[in-house]
Amino acid sequence: MLEIERKFLVTSDSYKKEAFKNNRIVQGFLNTNPERTVRVRIKGDQGFITVKGISNEAGTIRKEWEKEITLEDAEMLLELCEEGVIDKMRYEVNAGNHIFEIDEFFGKNLGLVVAEIELSEENETFLKPSWLGEEVTGQVKYYNSQLSKNPYQLWKK
Template sequence: MIEIERKFLVNSLAYKAEAFKETQIIQGFLNTHKERTVRVRLKGDVGFITVKGTSSSNGLSRFEWEKEISKPDAESLLQLCEDGVISKVRYEVNVGNHIYEIDEFSGANSGLVIAEVELNSETESFTKPEWLGAEVTGDIKYYNSQLSNHPFCNW
């Protein structure tokens, strides 16, 4: 239940031509406390509730628990979320032995594009595609829970 991931800005739209999947995501937060977040997500027609813990000091890993829920349950829970519901399109791209998830935000976070790659260990090597920009792993302003409270348009 420990998630290990690296986050990067994206410097071109080239990932779109490489994507094998594209999914609309709407998500909100029932709780954005820095020690724990509780997220409700509607990913296409499937709902999820996720609890995340505090990040490690280097920002690479943290506790994550996720459970699939019905679309109607997710829609109901989204109505209870804090202000700042996030909307984005997620593109999935195979690069080497990994799948990058590239989130193209809309609404108050329009213009922000972040790529994430999940790893099996903090020291695992991975291929960096040409469209990958600066690393922002551990920079909390890029956490979705923070983007809901302090959107990109206000930076």
């Protein structure tokens, strides 16, 4: 399956009032090689394993494969992950015909808030909420796999 996605910084917390759903997410990476990232995630009481391929030059398109696994398997696999677990709250917000997923990070990534939108085609138009800031699509440092190795709070140093 192809994932077509754009990523933005968030300028205020007004998205929280617009959210129709939120979930705590804890995730780790079995492999952070950009050509084939392997992620283990616990979202609420569900476990998932995901493999993502390398992005196109613009950073908008890449292959993605995901399967639900048991919570117990996800907890066990998290123990095998590379150092740097990601902890975040994900908010989902309707905007026109799309849903933005806004991730508010904790731990060593505290202070970072990023919004993502999945599209059906690379140049698809979409409604941009007032809290949507600078686009960071394709900037590798904002990939969760990279945030696990080089956390946001270290960028300022």
